[in-house]
Amino acid sequence: MERKRTDEFEPGPVPPARPVDRFGFVKQEENNPSQGSIKSRFVNEQEREERRIRKWRKMIGVGGSDWKHYVRRKPHVVLRRIRKGIPDCLRGLVWQLISGSRDLLLMNPGVYEQLVIYETSASELDIIRDISRTFPSHVFFQQRHGPGQRSLYNVLKAYSVYDRDVGYVQGMGFLAGLLLLYMSEEDAFWLLVALLKGAVHAPMEGLYLVGLPLVQQYLFQFEQLVREHLPKLGEHFTQEMINPSMYASQWFITVFSYSFPFHLALRIWDVFLYEGVIIVFQVGLALLKYCHDDLIKLPFEKLIHALRNFPEDAMNPDVLLPMAHSIKVSKLLEELKQEYKKKNEKPIQRAESSASKVTQKQLSARSPAFEESTQPAERSWKQTRLLSRNSRKSRSGRC
């Protein structure tokens, strides 16, 4: 029995090399753009990209040392640049800076190691069952028990120990997977903590709790926003009995990292980490707005299909994101939140009391693991990293 167990966890065969896109996803057959026109555009784009990288490097400083200063001094410049997209080679680092996860990492040396190696959680079986079903078309995660799958398992298990109220919830694997393509295991873990527990802000706190209370609230808010901003479509949805949970729940649960083109998901994540969940509502509305005239003609079945398979031109981040930012939702979102709270007085109260804690912008203790940790030691974050060799290349290797 023991023997068999170890065999089971031997890495599987390395999958055969197949053409992948620039993010490492196995290419679909039909994706064969004509080469000619792309070349000249490519040179221009490359120059522009290099200029952007220089600006960004200056803004964040060596290893991110100037970041906080810059954000305080010129928040509008930061906002504008983030909305234009973080250069891919700096993305991993910048995400950690924006979310404040770097501070969590520095304040908690050794904690991740402790969680991975010495602790166990009730969610381990669930995690294992989902590991090979998370980004199965990405080369990094394809090999059974290979480095990608191991990292994914470690991060998810560590989180399920760290936050036992949440444990592991289907969907978290896509967040962790996305992060692991840009940073080491330990960095990805702390970013997950920053998202769900809060560092600078906690854009996903409460989302995965029992009953998925926030998902329910977001879906309510989204439905009303559609009625407000796209009244004709809202009416059509009502007639066809389309409810946002039929198409939008995964938008909120995974912040578009599930079944959306990867290049678009990344751009949304850039903004999400800085501005929070509002961008999910805005992108959702922008998608509906972009396809409005088509959607409004479709009956139930075709409508559902269309809402889950937006056309490629709708998913161009340079068109979709400016459109998303132009949709003003924050005031109405707040009103709708209050309205929803009133409607569901009791179950919301608990989520509310914990949400208020987040606004304190504190990095303080949320779990025993935090309390045991020492000062934000001088110890470099590089030294504390472990089990991360396989993904380190993705941080430094790109530019």
Add this chain to the structure above:
Amino acid sequence: MARTGNRNIQAKLVLLGDMGTGKTSLVLRFVKGQFFDYQESTIGAAFFTQILSLNEATVKFDIWDTAGQERYHSLAPMYYRGAAAAVIVYDITSMDSFGRAKKWVEELQRQGNPNMVMVLVGNKADLEATRKVVTEEGEQYAKENGMFFMESSAKTAQNVNEIFYEIAKRLAKASPSRPTGMKLHNGTQEGGRRLFCCSG
């Protein structure tokens, strides 16, 4: 459409069951004839349609494939509410998943449409070597609860079409004037949808 004995039935069908039991794989096998060893986990729910022609009727399935994890439970009622048929899936290599299937049956008996056609499916029948739930146990439970039972394998396609054929037959046999779960004559858009969809 006027041919005698040929009716159009549209039926909402929901798949329920623990995570990783193969709900999505069963649907993909039935709808597209495909199977993937590593099928991406379903987040939220997915929607498929498929048409089956029987001698007595043509049945069009609107299939809701749900996320299996317990945490997603709160989203499930909107998918099974008003459904004409439910396929409750467990994995024959996991006793836990069989327990979870029983919980779904109880919930549907309490909350679901009383005329719902319910099927209990033990999936992954190709994994005989690691079987934990014996066939008789599933059979027995299904019988006690007035359900139809089958063991299937989405991987080998064993019994997959049979499950849906059996459901279609039972739906066709049921009284056409039944108030929930069916829509006669596809042409009448107005009002028809209301029979199986679910608001709020």
